[in-house]
Amino acid sequence: MNISEIAKMAGVSRAAVSRYLNNGYLSNEKREIIAKVIAETGYMPSSQAQTLRTKRTKIIGVIIPKIDSDSISQIVSGISEVLSASGYQMLLANTENQPEKELDYINTFRQNMVDGIILLGTSLDDAKLKNIQELDIPVVILGQFVSAPSCIYHDDYHAAVCMTEQLIKKGYHNIGYIGVSKNDTAVGVLRQQGFLDTMRAHHLAVPEDMVITGSFYMENGYEHAPLLLERHPELDAILCATDTVALGVIKYLNEQGILIPTQIAVAGFGDSRVSSILQPSLTTIHFYYHECGVEGTKMLLEKLQNPEIPNKSIKLGFELILNDSI
Amino acid sequence: MNISEIAKMAGVSRAAVSRYLNNGYLSNEKREIIAKVIAETGYMPSSQAQTLRTKRTKIIGVIIPKIDSDSISQIVSGISEVLSASGYQMLLANTENQPEKELDYINTFRQNMVDGIILLGTSLDDAKLKNIQELDIPVVILGQFVSAPSCIYHDDYHAAVCMTEQLIKKGYHNIGYIGVSKNDTAVGVLRQQGFLDTMRAHHLAVPEDMVITGSFYMENGYEHAPLLLERHPELDAILCATDTVALGVIKYLNEQGILIPTQIAVAGFGDSRVSSILQPSLTTIHFYYHECGVEGTKMLLEKLQNPEIPNKSIKLGFELILNDSI
DNA sequence: TTGTGTTATGAAATTGATTTCATAAATAGT
DNA sequence: ACTATTTATGAAATCAATTTCATAACACAA
Known part of the structure; x- marks a missing residue:
């Protein structure tokens, strides 16, 4: 037909x-x-024949590091909401935490398949950013600050400052930190920097080996918590770069019968759905993930309507969720 | 160029x-x-021009009820894994729990956009199934048993039987049930049927008002747990159709200072990531979600290679995760 | 009556690839 | 040396739409 x-x-x-x-x-x-x-x-x-003439696919490519993550699925949910309301489809590419795959997907997408790209950024080096800027379709980066294409990101640094101050205020002075890869500027670098700067501002020592870096998975917390406690028996709190890592720490502490927060306080970032259900409930930072997806997609669609719109970057705030784990 | x-x-x-x-x-x-x-x-x-000639898009449409769910994101992760290994792209459509949108998306996809469809089924009435069978592209249904196109599903009935027997064996005889919509045969009907049949087999009474039906969200458990307890003060256990619902129940019980499992036992289905971290850890059923995505996608790709392959249906097993909440 | 402008319409070009078909050149077989 | 076959190649058709361009039909003013 x-x-x-x-x-x-x-x-x-x-x-x-x-x-x-x-x-x-x-x-x-x-x-x-x-x-x-x-x-x-x-x-x-036939949408193919239409595209061949009009050069518009009404498809947006979305690149994510993994799908089975609380924060990412919230962002994707926001993206999907706006796209479907605007008659767009979503081509989802999962790099399975291999940042080098991001470029592969961008190249696949470039092949006239998508009208625009949303990239949930993990590690964005200069080479990758240059590559992205050379694309002839609009791109929006979510979760990382970049000067080049438009982006929407969270105030990771001040969130960490806020959380650290809270810990100090509550009387915890020997705070260990379990972070994630420095390749991720937002989650890996800025949260840790916020922690370290605040500790220094309060004249609290953080020996190098009280900071550990690991993966984005629960195992990171589960395996590194004992290491931290062994190295520093005086530890009274552990701050984790993500709730997922904090869950690993909590799992270990529970197994060992170590009381939270009496013996060790624990805090995380991301306000994952379970944080309020845990016993004790996890003190964490709420980021506006869903909004991030929504606003980022709106931004991309605007660019699509009017390619002349200059790049924008929007910093979203955060909220301290004060629960019982500290 | x-x-x-x-x-x-x-x-x-x-x-x-x-x-x-x-x-x-x-x-x-x-x-x-x-x-x-x-x-x-x-x-x-240009992939459009190629498709126009070859009639192959190398894109698979995936329709899901929501993205920010533990089980669904695991299935999607499995799908994405196989697709990308085979050089396929994934067009993801989120119905946001509005089953009527499933047909809309199928129709959009039909517009020559995708080579095949994977549908994470929620409510599949005859009209919808008929519509699906009339499509000229292969379809695989995940999570529900259907006779018509191929499908991969979980043994929800026997999982519920197994869990109920376990509860009874542990001495719980006054078991309340919080389920989900009957539109969902697998999760809504079969799990509840497994529970009721097993109770009857053990000559244990389940008054009608000890079974409550609600949404797929935490609120279902959170709001209905007090209702159950009020109606039946003799209750010693609550079985929930999903872990998410169980989380809501646990949240309520924790808030009220009701001890789990001493005062009330709680169990769920789905082995969500947090079940082992909760205090007490949640007794649940592990379903092979990731495998479901992987096998379903392989099945679809086989059909794509050879359209003559007859419909298959695969029932995946389950595993009882015996934790401390019962 | 002629000229001008508006409203509808279809023929044909265009988009960027694949594929069939015809054919030329090279090689093999007798 | 003459077919027969294999190997390479390009011209042209095809896929299914959109869009430009030309033009027919009609209304209206001079």
């Missing part, structure tokens, strides 16, 4: 049918007859 | 370039010169 057949059945030209589909110049008479034929046949125009 | 320009630059015909791209009949001489030109220009063939 193609446009020519519809045209023949309706006794009009292909152009007329195309005009019908695109609200072009057409008499009501023809409009009606074409509508009838289309309703009868259930004809749907 | 299109195939004609490349052909001109290389001094060959468009057909030769196309043969180069598709490993066709071509002399090494031409092969080399074309390779050089393509490398210099960074040319990438």
Whole structure:
């Protein structure tokens, strides 16, 4: 079933049918007859042929490091919400935490498949950013600050400052830190920097070996908590770069019968759904993940409408969720 | 940059370039010169034009009820793994728990956009299934048993039987049940049926008002747990159709200072990541979600290779995760 | 009546690839 | 030396839409 057949059945030209589909110049008479034929046949125009002419796919490529993560699935949910409201489709690419795959996907997408790209950034080196800027389609980066394309990011640094101050205020002075890879500027570098700067500002020592770096998974906390405690028996709190890591720490402490927060306080970042259900509930930072997805997508769609719009970067705030784990 | 320009630059015909791209009949001489030109220009063939001819998009449509769910994101992760290994892309559509949107998306996908569809089924009535069978592209249903297209599903009934027997064995005889919508045969109907049948087999009464049906969200457990306890002060256990619902119940019990499992035992289904971290850890059923995604995708890709393959349905097992909440 | 402008319409070009078909050149077989 | 076959190649058709351009039909003013 193609446009020519519809045209023949309706006794009009292909152009007329195309005009019908695109609200072009057409008499009501023809409009009606074409509508009838289309309703009868259930004809749907081929999006490939349309794209070939119009150069628009109405598909947005979304690149994420992993899908089964609380924060990421919230962002994706926001993206999907806006896209589907605007008649766009979402092509989702999962790098499975291999940042080098990001470029692969960008190149696949570039192959005329998508109108724009949303990248949930992990490690963004200069080479990658240069590559991104050379694309002829709009790109929005989520979760990391970059000067080049537009981006929406969280105030990771001050969130860490806020959390650290809170810990200090509560009387914890020997605070260990379990972080994640420095390749991730937002989560790996800035949160740790916020922690260290605040400790220094309060004249509290943080020996080098009281800071540990690991993966984004629970195992990071589960395996490194004992290491920290062994090295520093005086430890009274552990701050983790993500809630997921904090969950690992909590699992270990529970297994060992170490009381939270009496013996060791624990805090995380991300306000994962379970933080309030844990016993004790986990003190954490709420970031606006869903909003991040929503706003980022709106930004991309605006760029699509008007490519002349200059790059913007939006910093989203945070909220301290004061629970019982500190 | 299109195939004609490349052909001109290389001094060959468009057909030769196309043969180069598709490993066709071509002399090494031409092969080399074309390779050089393509490398210099960074040319990438237009996937739209390719699709227009070949009728293959190398895109699979995946329809899910929501993205920010533990079980679903695990399934999607499995799907994404297999697809990307096979050079396919994933078009993800989120119905946001509105089953009527499933058909909308199927229709959008049908518009020549995808080679096949994976549907994480929620409510599948006959009309919808008929619609699906009339599609000219292969479809695989995940999570529900259907006779029509191929499907991969979990043994929800026996999982519920197993869990209920376990509760009874542990001495709980007044068990309340918080379920989800009956529109979902697997999660809503079969799990509840397994529970009721097992209770009956053990001659244990389950008054009608000891079974409550609600949403897939935590609120379901959080709001209905007090209702159950009020109606039946003799209650000694609550079985929930999903871990998420169980989390809501646990949240309520914790807030009220009701001890788990001493005063009330709680169990769920789905082995969500946090079940082992909760205090007490949640007794639950492990389903093979990731495998479900992997196998379902393999099944679809096989069908794509050979459309003559008859429909298959695979039932995946489960595992009782015996923790401390019962 | 002629000229001008508006409204509808279809023919044909265009988009960027693949594929069929015809054919030329090279090699093999007798 | 003459077919027969294999190997390479390009011209042209094809896929299914959109869009430009030309033009027919009609209304209206001079």
